[in-house]
Amino acid sequence: MLPQMNSDAPRHSALVRVTHWVTAISVFALLLSGIEILISHPRFYWGETGNVMMRPLFVIPIPASRATVHTGYGFVMPDQNGWSRSLHFQTAWVLVLTGLLYCAAGLLTGHIRTNLLPAAADWQWRNFLRILSQHLRLQRPDEAEAHSYNVLQRLAYLVIIFAAVPMLIWTGLAMSPAFVSAVPAAVTLLGGQQTARTLHFFLTLLLTGFVAVHIAMVILAGFRSRIRAMITGTPKQP
Amino acid sequence: MSNPSRRKLITSGLAATAGFGGLAAAARLAARNGLIPPDSGGLYGPGETLTYGAQRLLTAHSHAREFPKSLISKPPFANETAPPTDEFKRLRAGGFRDWKLTVDGMVAHPATFSVSDLKSFPRSSQITSLGCEEGWSYIAEWTGTPLSHILSATGILPGARYLVYFSIEKDWWDSLDMADALHPQTLLAYGMNDADLPVPLGGPLRMRVPRQLGYKSVKYLTRITATDSLKRFGKGLGSSSPEGGYSWYAGI
Numbered sequence: 001m002l003p004q005m006n007s008d009a010p011r012h013s014a015l016v017r018v019t020h021w022v023t024a025i026s027v028f029a030l031l032l033s034g035i036e037i038l039i040s041h042p043r044f045y046w047g048e049t050g051n052v053m054m055r056p057l058f059v060i061p062i063p064a065s066r067a068t069v070h071t072g073y074g075f076v077m078p079d080q081n082g083w084s085r086s087l088h089f090q091t092a093w094v095l096v097l098t099g100l101l102y103c104a105a106g107l108l109t110g111h112i113r114t115n116l117l118p119a120a121a122d123w124q125w126r127n128f129l130r131i132l133s134q135h136l137r138l139q140r141p142d143e144a145e146a147h148s149y150n151v152l153q154r155l156a157y158l159v160i161i162f163a164a165v166p167m168l169i170w171t172g173l174a175m176s177p178a179f180v181s182a183v184p185a186a187v188t189l190l191g192g193q194q195t196a197r198t199l200h201f202f203l204t205l206l207l208t209g210f211v212a213v214h215i216a217m218v219i220l221a222g223f224r225s226r227i228r229a230m231i232t233g234t235p236k237q238p
Numbered sequence: 239m240s241n242p243s244r245r246k247l248i249t250s251g252l253a254a255t256a257g258f259g260g261l262a263a264a265a266r267l268a269a270r271n272g273l274i275p276p277d278s279g280g281l282y283g284p285g286e287t288l289t290y291g292a293q294r295l296l297t298a299h300s301h302a303r304e305f306p307k308s309l310i311s312k313p314p315f316a317n318e319t320a321p322p323t324d325e326f327k328r329l330r331a332g333g334f335r336d337w338k339l340t341v342d343g344m345v346a347h348p349a350t351f352s353v354s355d356l357k358s359f360p361r362s363s364q365i366t367s368l369g370c371e372e373g374w375s376y377i378a379e380w381t382g383t384p385l386s387h388i389l390s391a392t393g394i395l396p397g398a399r400y401l402v403y404f405s406i407e408k409d410w411w412d413s414l415d416m417a418d419a420l421h422p423q424t425l426l427a428y429g430m431n432d433a434d435l436p437v438p439l440g441g442p443l444r445m446r447v448p449r450q451l452g453y454k455s456v457k458y459l460t461r462i463t464a465t466d467s468l469k470r471f472g473k474g475l476g477s478s479s480p481e482g483g484y485s486w487y488a489g490i
Contacts, residue, residue, distance in 0.1 A: 014246065015253075041373035048305070048367065051315035051374035066372060068318055081371060082483020083282075089490065090285025101257075105249060177369055178293045178489025181300035181449045188303075193367060193375055 010233035011147055013111065017230055019102040026095040027211065029087055034204060036084035039077055040065045044201060048192035057198060096169060099161075115149055116158055122151035138220060153217075160210050164203055171200040264291070271295075272399070272415075276468045276476035277486045290487040294417060297489065302423050302448035305365045310431060311376035316438035319457060320407055326458065334442035339426070343402075343463035346393030353428050353442050359383045359391075364423055366448040368455065371484065378439075380446050381429030386420045389464070398464040402471050403445055406458040412477035413468060413486070414447065414454070423448050426459065451488035453479060 012020070042060035043050070050056065052069055063073035065080065106112040121127055131150045149157070173179045174187040174196035190196045218226045222235075229235040268274055273291035277283070322330070329337050334353055342348040362384050369375040385401070402413040418424055427446040428435050435441035440457030447454040468476045476486035 014250070037373070041370075043374075048309060049311050049375050049377050051311070051376050053313060053315045053376075054311070085371060086282035086285060086483065086485060089289055089485075090282050093285055093288050101253060105253060109245070109249060175369070176293075176490035177302060177367070177451065178297050178300075178449045181302045182293075182296045184303050193369060197373060 011229045011235055012233055013109070014233065015102070015105050015109070016111065017233060019098050020230055022098045023095060023102075026091045026098065027207070029091040030095065031204070031208065033084040033088040033091070036065075036080040037088060038201070039063075040079065040081050041069055042071070043069065044198045045194035046192070046198060047194055050194040050197075092169070092172065095165075099165065103161075116154050116161075118151050118154050122154065127151070140221065156210065156213075160207065164206055164210070168200060168203045168207065171196045171203060175200070275485075275487050276400075276413075276474065277480040286485055286487065289485075289490070293487075293489045294415075297449060298417070300449070302364075302366050305367070305377050307365060307379070309377050310365060310379060314376045314378050314430075314439065315374065316436070317370065317452070319438070322437075323406065323408075326406055330437065337442050337460075339443060339459060340461045341388060341392045341464075342461070343465050344395040344398040345389070345464050346395060347391075349392050351388070356383045356388075356426055356428055356443070359387055362422070362425060363429075364425070364448065366423070366446075368448070368452045370452045371488070379431050380425055380427045380448075381432075382425035382427035382446060384422060385424045385426055385445075385462075386422065388426065388462075389419065394464055397466045399466050400464075400468055400476070402463045402465055402468070403456055403459060404461040404463075405456050406460045409478055410456060410458075411472070412445070412454055412456050412479065413471070418447055418449065421447075421449065427455075449489055451490065453484065454488050 038060070039062065042062050042064055043052070043056040044058050044060075045054060046057045059071075062071065063075060063077050064071050065077040067076050103112070106116075128151055131152055135152060170186065171190065173183075174190055175193055180187045180193075187193055187196055190199060225235040268287070268291045271294075273287075273294050275286050275290040278287045278290075337353050339351045339353075339356070340348070341351070360383070361381055363379055363381045365377060365379045367375050367377045389401075398416070400413045400415055401419045402411060404411040414424070423446075425446040427440070427444050428442060430436065430439060430441075435444065440455070440459075443459045444457045445455050445459055465471070468474055472478060473481055475481060479488070480486050
């Protein structure tokens, strides 16, 4: 069941390690620049159009970086949209290209099949509940898990890599006037440009939640050994 | 048993070759087809270039989405503009009868048009969305003269690669490549929602580029210059936007 019980074998391949850290830096840059862009209009709408003359779906209760948005706060935040937008879109390219490399190599090397798709035993209810209760009680994982992902990890990674991130890219592209001129279905399937923007925000919350739990789990499982494993490939000191 | 280190070496080698090969091929293709934006230098140049190059290929024959009349936003949101200059106030007092649009540069017959001259030319209407880089948007019906009509009337020269256009407001200018300049939906807009274009929304005359963000649709248009190079304009980055940190190409 566990392909690499040998404790000297690397936990993470070079490809996983490199793409992990490029992705980690990218997600941080996208989140930071995304927050800056959001501040210029912290209001969300549903459908095709939305502006300060229209009723919002909801409002983030923060001051805005534009005087035209009346937030109830007596001041306007500094405008950071120029570099934020440039950083956001350049980083999106990095993330997309890294993701394509990861998926192509992951299929080629069997990484996705071996390490991400749940193993047959994972689908056993008893096994699943054991892992779940272990997590809920914040127990440290057993030794085997230093070498293989458990079923909850596998499902979380699969959902993020193959659902959340592709949806984030899709909803992002649906906000591009040029892209949707060539591929109108990208936005009409979602129900409009402002719906795409709102979904992009919700997906960001989901991804941020995943990152928070991911980091919490790394700390719980042993911060130094897990970080070392993701940098050098092996959890043990040489 | 496969040899993991050999397999890893072959995989990495293939990936690296594909990566570098792809980059080199893309660079050759971009150079040949003019897919490099004027603000391709600097920290964010690679991102600007990838977006502009990819979207120029993708949108070669695309049209901005058009909407039914029922989706027109009422009232549309007019973004802030600088307080009007004395010159603008004078022209407005005269009902904009003396508003002039000058077309010069690399054209065979430089000319000046009044708004009523433009209204006598073939008109085009479109119900499209104007999206701001801040995130808000509205839909309106825009009416105007297709920019391509003015360019053929003044005889745009084959060597022209960009159109630089200026607002009456100081330091507000932008430029388009020929793909967007000749695009049928690119209008010199003087009307909106069956009326004259209101002043807060750019009246009497604004550029309308529906495949790009709102800031390319410069308000209070007074001059259009055809050129083969953007180097002589401002800092040579194609518009005042990159000087403020924003992308020249705003198709996103």
